[in-house]
Amino acid sequence: xxxxxxxxxxxxxxxxxxxxxxxxxxxxxxxxxxxxxxxxxxxxxxxxxxxxxxxxxxxxxxxxxxxxxxxxxxxxxxxxxxxxxxxxxxxxxxxxxxxxxxxxxxxxxxxxxxxxxxxxxxxxxxxxxxxxxxxxxxxxxxxxxxxxxxxxxxxxxxxxxxxxxxxxxxxxxxxxxxxxxxxxxxxxxxxxxxxxxxxxxxxxxxxxxxxxxxxxxxxxxxxxxxxxxxxxxxxxxxxxxxxxxxxxxxxxxxxxxxxxxxxxxxxxxxxxxxxxxxxxxxxxxxxxxxxxxxxxxxxxxxxxxxxxxxxxxxxxxxxxxxx
Amino acid sequence: xxxxxxxxxxxxxxxxxxxxxxxxxxxxxxxxxxxxxxxxxxxxxxxxxxxxxxxxxxxxxxxxxxxxxxxxxxxxxxxxxxxxxxxxxxxxxxxxxxxxxxxxxxxxxxxxxxxxxxxxxxxxxxxxxxxxxxxxxxxxxxxxxxxxxxxxxxxxxxxxxxxxxxxxxxxxxxxxxxxxxxxxxxxxxxxxxxxxxxxxxxxxxxxxxxxxxxxxxxxxxxxxxxxxxxxxxxxxxxxxxxxxxxxxxxxxxxxxxxxxxxxxxxxxxxxxxxxxxxxxxxxxxxxxxxxxxxxxxxxxxxxxxxxxxxxxxxxxxxxxxxxxxxxxxxxxxxxxxxxxxxxxxxxxxxxxxxxxxxxxxxxxxxxxxxxxxxxxxxxxxxxxxxxxxxxxxxxxxxxxxxxxxxxxxxxxxxxxxxxxxxxxxxxxxxxxxxxxxxxxxxxxxxxxxxxxxxxxxxxxxxxxxxxxxxxxxxxxxxxxxxxxxxxxxxxxxxxxxxx
Numbered sequence: 001x002x003x004x005x006x007x008x009x010x011x012x013x014x015x016x017x018x019x020x021x022x023x024x025x026x027x028x029x030x031x032x033x034x035x036x037x038x039x040x041x042x043x044x045x046x047x048x049x050x051x052x053x054x055x056x057x058x059x060x061x062x063x064x065x066x067x068x069x070x071x072x073x074x075x076x077x078x079x080x081x082x083x084x085x086x087x088x089x090x091x092x093x094x095x096x097x098x099x100x101x102x103x104x105x106x107x108x109x110x111x112x113x114x115x116x117x118x119x120x121x122x123x124x125x126x127x128x129x130x131x132x133x134x135x136x137x138x139x140x141x142x143x144x145x146x147x148x149x150x151x152x153x154x155x156x157x158x159x160x161x162x163x164x165x166x167x168x169x170x171x172x173x174x175x176x177x178x179x180x181x182x183x184x185x186x187x188x189x190x191x192x193x194x195x196x197x198x199x200x201x202x203x204x205x206x207x208x209x210x211x212x213x214x215x216x217x218x219x220x221x222x223x224x225x226x227x228x229x230x231x232x233x234x235x236x237x238x239x240x241x242x243x244x245x246x247x248x249x250x251x252x253x254x255x256x257x258x259x260x261x262x263x264x265x266x267x268x269x270x271x272x273x274x275x276x277x278x279x280x281x282x283x284x285x286x287x288x289x290x291x292x293x294x295x296x297x298x299x300x301x302x303x304x305x306x307x308x309x310x311x312x313x314x315x316x317x318x319x320x321x322x323x
Numbered sequence: 324x325x326x327x328x329x330x331x332x333x334x335x336x337x338x339x340x341x342x343x344x345x346x347x348x349x350x351x352x353x354x355x356x357x358x359x360x361x362x363x364x365x366x367x368x369x370x371x372x373x374x375x376x377x378x379x380x381x382x383x384x385x386x387x388x389x390x391x392x393x394x395x396x397x398x399x400x401x402x403x404x405x406x407x408x409x410x411x412x413x414x415x416x417x418x419x420x421x422x423x424x425x426x427x428x429x430x431x432x433x434x435x436x437x438x439x440x441x442x443x444x445x446x447x448x449x450x451x452x453x454x455x456x457x458x459x460x461x462x463x464x465x466x467x468x469x470x471x472x473x474x475x476x477x478x479x480x481x482x483x484x485x486x487x488x489x490x491x492x493x494x495x496x497x498x499x500x501x502x503x504x505x506x507x508x509x510x511x512x513x514x515x516x517x518x519x520x521x522x523x524x525x526x527x528x529x530x531x532x533x534x535x536x537x538x539x540x541x542x543x544x545x546x547x548x549x550x551x552x553x554x555x556x557x558x559x560x561x562x563x564x565x566x567x568x569x570x571x572x573x574x575x576x577x578x579x580x581x582x583x584x585x586x587x588x589x590x591x592x593x594x595x596x597x598x599x600x601x602x603x604x605x606x607x608x609x610x611x612x613x614x615x616x617x618x619x620x621x622x623x624x625x626x627x628x629x630x631x632x633x634x635x636x637x638x639x640x641x642x643x644x645x646x647x648x649x650x651x652x653x654x655x656x657x658x659x660x661x662x663x664x665x666x667x668x669x670x671x672x673x674x675x676x677x678x679x680x681x682x683x684x685x686x687x688x689x690x691x692x693x694x695x696x697x698x699x700x701x702x703x704x705x706x707x708x709x710x711x712x713x714x715x716x717x718x719x720x721x722x723x724x725x726x727x728x729x730x731x732x733x734x735x736x737x738x739x740x741x742x743x744x745x746x747x748x749x750x751x752x753x754x755x756x757x758x759x760x761x762x763x764x765x766x767x768x769x770x771x772x773x774x775x776x777x778x779x780x781x782x783x784x785x786x787x788x789x790x791x792x793x794x795x796x797x798x799x800x801x802x803x804x805x806x807x808x809x810x811x812x813x814x815x816x817x818x819x820x821x822x
Contacts, residue, residue, distance in 0.1 A: 037649060038366035044656055047370055064730040065366075068522020069504040069511075073729075076518045103504065103511065104518070151778055157509040182777045183507045185770065188652075192589055192645050197789075198463035198778055211644025211655075214666040217460075280373065287660045 025264045029060040033089035035074020037067045046090040052275030079110040083257040085264035091255035096308040100315045101158045102322025111255040113301045115272045119293035120205035121225030121249040122164040135221040135241050152201040153182040154190035158320045164248040165203040166318035171246035176318035207289040224248045330678030333378045342379040343386050350387030354394025357404040357720045361391035362649045377661035378679050386687040396433040397702045404535040408763045409597035413625045419617030431560035433626045434695040440627030441688035443579035444634025456642035467590045468771040469795035474595040477602035478757035483615035489757045496761020499524045507773040519733040528725035528738040536742025542714045574624040582628030586635025589647040593632035600628030
C-alpha cells in the first residue's frame with residue numbers, strides 16, 4: 001500500500017508543480033483520442049495529423065484509441081477531458097447522430113470544433129452482376145417493386161450510410177424504409193456481402209469501394225455530392241441523373257472539450273492548418289482516395305451544426321430517432 | 324522467371340534485409356509482452372512505413388506481425404497468458420507442458436509448426452490466390468452463420484470434462500458477448516447507464532482475466548510450493564520437433580490446409596480456424612483423453628492452422644482489397660499509400676511487387692525459426708523466478724495489457740472481474756476455453772443470424788437456399804444429431820438385449 005501512496009503523492013506533486021510553473025502552451029505532451037479502432041481510416045488520419053501537429057508544436061502528440069459503443073465511448077472521453085488543450089481528438093460524423101438515437105446526451109455543442117480535415121460523399125453502388133448501368137434504372141426498379149424487396153448495407157443500424165440511404169429515398173418521394181437496411185460492421189463487409197449476393201445496394205462512400213470498383217465487381221452509379229468527385233470523374237451526381245437534391249458526406253474533424261482558452265484554441269487551429277496543408281497529409285489523403293476538405297473554427301462548427309439538423313429530420317422520419 | 328528475379332532483387336538488398344531483421348526483433352519484443360497484441364505492433368509501425376519504399380514498408384509490417392503472433396505464444400505457454408484468441412485454443416496444453424517441465428517442447432512445437440503453417444499458406448497464396456478469392460467472395464452472412472455454428476460446436480469437443488460443463492462455459496462466454504452497444508440493432512444491453520459498458524466486454528482484458536489472473540489467485544490461495552519439476556530439455560528444440568513432424572504429419576498438413584482455407588474467408592479468420600483445428604485434432608486422435616493435459620498433438624495442428632490462416636487472410640486482401648482482420652486492414656491502407664492498389668489488376672500491372680511481397684512472406688516465416696529459438700532460450704529463465712516474485716509481476720503485466728488495449732482503467736476492472744469468474748469456474752471443474760470461444764464467436768453468431776433474417780424477410784429456409792450454406796448447414800446439423808441418434812439406437816439395442 002505504501003507503494004501506491006508514494007505514487008499518488010509523487011503524481012500529485014508533479015501536477016502541482018506543473019500548475020505552478022505554467023508556461024506558454026504547450027509545455028507537455030498532447031493526447032489525441034481516436035474513437036475508432038487502430039488500423040481504420042480514422043485512425044490513419046489521426047496518426048498522420050498527430051505526427052504533423054507534433055512537428056508544429058514541438059511536443060509529442062500521443063494517439064490513443066478509445067473504441068466501442070459505436071463511437072460513444074471515445075467521443076465521451078474527448079468531451080469529458082479537461083479543456084486545457086492537452087486532450088484533443090478526432091471527432092467523426094457519428095456525433096451528429098448518436099444523440100438522436102438516444103444513445104448519449106452528447107452533442108457537438110459539448111466540443112470546441114477546431115477544424116474539419118476530410119470529407120467523403122456517399123454514393124450508390126451495386127454489384128456488377130446486377131446489371132444496372134444507371135441510377136435511374138435502379139430507381140425505376142426500386143419504385144416498381146414492393147417495399148422491402150431491395151436490401152442495402154454498409155454501416156450499423158442508424159449509421160451514416162443508413163441515414164444517407166433514408167435521406168435519398170425520401171428525396172425521391174419514397175418511404176425511408178422502402179429499401180430494407182441490413183446492418184453491417186462497416187462498408188467493407190457490406191460490399192463483400194453485396195458481391196456475394198446478400199444485399200443489392202451499398203450507399204457508402206465511393207472511396208471505400210475503390211478496390212472492388214477497380215476489380216470490376218462493383219459498379220458506382222452515383223455520388224451523393226453537389227459536384228462530381230475528382231477521383232471518380234465518370235460517376236454522375238444524383239442531381240444530374242434522378243434530379244434529387246440529396247447530399248450527404250462523412251467528415252472527420254479535430255475537436256477538443258468545450259471551453260478551451262482562446263489563445264490555446266488559436267494555437268491549435270494554426271498548428272492543424274499547417275498540418276493539413278503539409279505534403280505528407282495531402283499526399284496521404286490522395287493516395288488513400290480520401291476527400292480533402294478544410295474548414296476551421298466557426299466555419300467547421302457551422303457544417304457540423306447543419307448536418308446535425310438534417311440528420312435529426314431524416315432520422316425522425318425514418319424512425320431511427322429515439323422517441 | 325525474370326519477374327521472380329526482379330522481385331528477388333527488390334527484396335535481397337542490404338537495407339531491406341536489415342529492415343526485416345529489425346522488424347522481426349520489434350515484433351518479437353511486442354508480442355512477448357503479455358497483453359500487447361500483434362495489431363498494436365502493426366499500428367505502431369504504420370507512421371514509420373510512411374518514410375520507406377514500398378517493399379521495405381510491407382516487409383516491416385509482415386515480418387513484425389508474423390513474429391508478434393508467434394511471440395504471443397511465449398507468455399501463453401509459460402504463464403498462461405495467451406496473446407490472441409486463436410492461441411487461446413491450445414494454451415491449456417502448452418501451459419500443462421510447462422508445468423510438467425517441458426516448456427521448450429511446447430514452445431518449440433508452436434514455433435516450428437507456426438512456421439510450417441505460415442509457409443504452406445504462403446505457397447497457396449502464391450499459386451491459388453485468384454481461384455480461392457473467387458470462392459471466398461461467395462460467402463455471405465448465411466454461410467458465415469453456419470461456419471460460426473461449427474466453431475461453437477467445437478466447445479463440446481474441446482472441453483476436457485463432460486459436454487455439459489463445456490456448454491455451461493460456452494454460455495458464460497456467449498452471455499458476456501451480449502453486453503454493450505455493438506450489436507446489429509445498436510441497442511445498449513446490460514450497460515447500466517455506463518458509457519464504458521457500452522463498449523461491451525473487451526476481449527483481451529477478459530481473456531487475460533480468465534486465464535492469467537485466475538492462475539495468480541490460485542497461486543495465492545493454494546500457496547503453491549516453489550518446487551518445479553526439473554526442465555527435461557534433453558534433446559535440442561528443433562530435434563524434438565523433427566520427431567513431432569514424423570509422428571504427426573497428417574495433423575500438420577490438415578491444420579495447414581484447414582487454416583489456410585478458413586483464413587481466406589474475410590468474415591472468419593484465424594480465430595475460428597485454430598479452434599476448429601484443435602477440435603478436429605482431438606476428435607480424430609488415437610489418444611483424445613490426453614488433450615488439455617499437456618499433449619503436443621493439438622498444439623501441432625492448431626499452431627499450423629493459426630499461421631496458415633494468417634497467410635490465408637492475405638488472399639482476399641491482395642486479390643480484392645478486402646480485409647479479413649485488423650492487421651490486413653492496416654496493410655491494405657499502407658499498400659494504397661505506396662501506390663500498390665490491391666485488386667486483380669495488381670497481379671498484371673505490378674507483378675514484381677506482388678512477387679516481392681510473396682518473398683517477404685516466406686522470409687518472415689523462415690527468419691522466425693532462429694529468432695524464435697533465441698526468444699525461447701531467453702524466456703525460459705522466467706520460470707526460475709520464485710513464484711512469490713513472479714505472480715505479482717504477472718499481475719502487473721496483466722494490468723498494463725488490459726489498460727493498453729483501450730487506454731482505459733475500465734479494462735483493468737474487467738480483467739479483475741473475469742479473473743474471479745475464471746477462478747470460480749476452474750474450482751468447479753468448468754473449463755475456461757469454451758467461454759473464450761463463446762466470447763469470440765458470440766457477436767459473429769448474432770450479427771450473421773440477424774442480418775440473414777433481415778435479408779430473408781424472416782424466413783429460416785433461406786439458411787439452406789444457397790448451395791454452400793445448405794452444405795455447411797446440413798453438416799452442422801449432422802454433427803449434432805448423428806451422435807444423438809447413435810446413442811439412442813445404442814440404448815435401445817442395449818435395452819432389447821437386456822430383456
